[in-house]
Amino acid sequence: MMRRALVTALTMLGLGCIALLALLSVARRWPWPAVVPVGLQVRQWREVLDPASGVGGAALRSSIMAVTVAALATLGGFVTSRGVARHPQRHRLLMMLNLPFAVSPVVLGVSLSYFFLRFDLAGHAAGVVIAQFIVAYAYAVILLSGFWNPEVAALIELAVTFGADRVQVWRRVLLPLARPLLVLCLLQTFLISWFDYALTLVVGAGRVSTLTTALYQYFGSGDLRLAATCALLLLAPPLAAIALHQRLASAAVAAQWEA
């Protein structure tokens, strides 16, 4: 009962925020203390979507960077998590993997900057991708190390005694078993990159424009309606991905129970 109330409250809060942003993005004016905007217009959308604004390019760059980070971190994290889970010092290794989350992203970015400057990666999208990858990869290893439990080890042994070679074990056992967790990891690491601001700002040295930096620029300019429009663009892909993930997960569970 309590849990349901909490979930309902959080859902309402989230939907309320999105509704507020949507109203701001089409508001002509919204003077205090009016409850709703005075007049509607699409000028904000026209301005944000205008190629001259650079938001479209920033969104494309954000997408490419987030997809790259998510794919590399999930793939690398899955392989690494197997080694970590089997390592005699796995608890220590997992604790070390938490380090990127123990410090502020700005501090992490500053500490990485020396190396990025040295290798001429500062101020480039590739440098930002590498910086985001470090955080996303650590997250992926932590998330996926839970997959390698004794039951999975027993299933691997079972498949091997049935004649499975290394490739067949991965293709027919590990990847299908891990698929829900891998999809979740892809989504989460995508979001780490997609919403990142601090690393982009520090490592990108202000020269790498993404949707989050564009949003902060609009926010800094004082035009809340433009910032709200940009925020909606920033929210759209993650919301769509989460909805799709939920739908696929529900469909999979339903299919299993129907069978």
Add this chain to the structure above:
Amino acid sequence: MDQIEPEFRVQNIAVRLGGDLIFDAVSLAAEARTTLAVIGASGSGKTTLLRAIAGLVPIARGSIHLGGRRVDALPPNRRNIVYLNQEPLLFPHLDLFDNMAFGLRLRKVADADVRGRVDALIGSLELDGLGGRFPHALSGGQRQRAAFGRALAVEPAMLLLDEPFSNLDPRTRASMQLLFKRVSRERGISAIFVTHDLKESLQIGDRFAVLRDGRLRVFGDRAAFCRDPSSGVAREAQYWSEVATPVAGGSVRSGREQAAGMVEPLTHREDDHDDE
């Protein structure tokens, strides 16, 4: 009398795990299409013996021959020896049919053949109508039958069963024992069946062995096994005969009272698990 060359031979194998010698100089031989029942208490090394034969743990020395060729140097996926765990491990992402077809698909058997063989097994194992169910929607007995069927489907040269019925309730366990006996005879299965349950070993086995303190003793026939004190059959028989014998005063001694006089029984409670 003709000497039959054993289908399966283990010679003087030793296994060390983490520096501990689990067993040393274990030898056994088994003919084709028979079941060797190996009985031993928890911690006696039964599971390790099967895992060593399957290639899942390395042997420190000795040799394993199957069907006339040495297999101990081969990786587990090339031995054609299937090891069935205590738990009826089914792949949770596959339904019952696909679980049973798993080994055949690894061997790239044609789909029509897979369908025919798995359907026949489903019928033989009394799993009709359950082919589309996922493991979580099956009972313990159904899961165990599906795991058994999956092993039978690939026609292994040797089937290793590690207390496969130990987690089932007594009734399901009894029916699984009968089913195993019937199907293994029908299909000519060569198997090693380890258990800590004396009655189960007598029900399942064609030949018998006792594993104790890292030593394996194989008996020539059922009578020799039953006669030998190490098998525990004589103790068990004595126990049951005394249970029904009235003592002075007209009462019948309880099984617990009599069991207190027994020395180190090999049989365990139903809920005992071998966690080697």
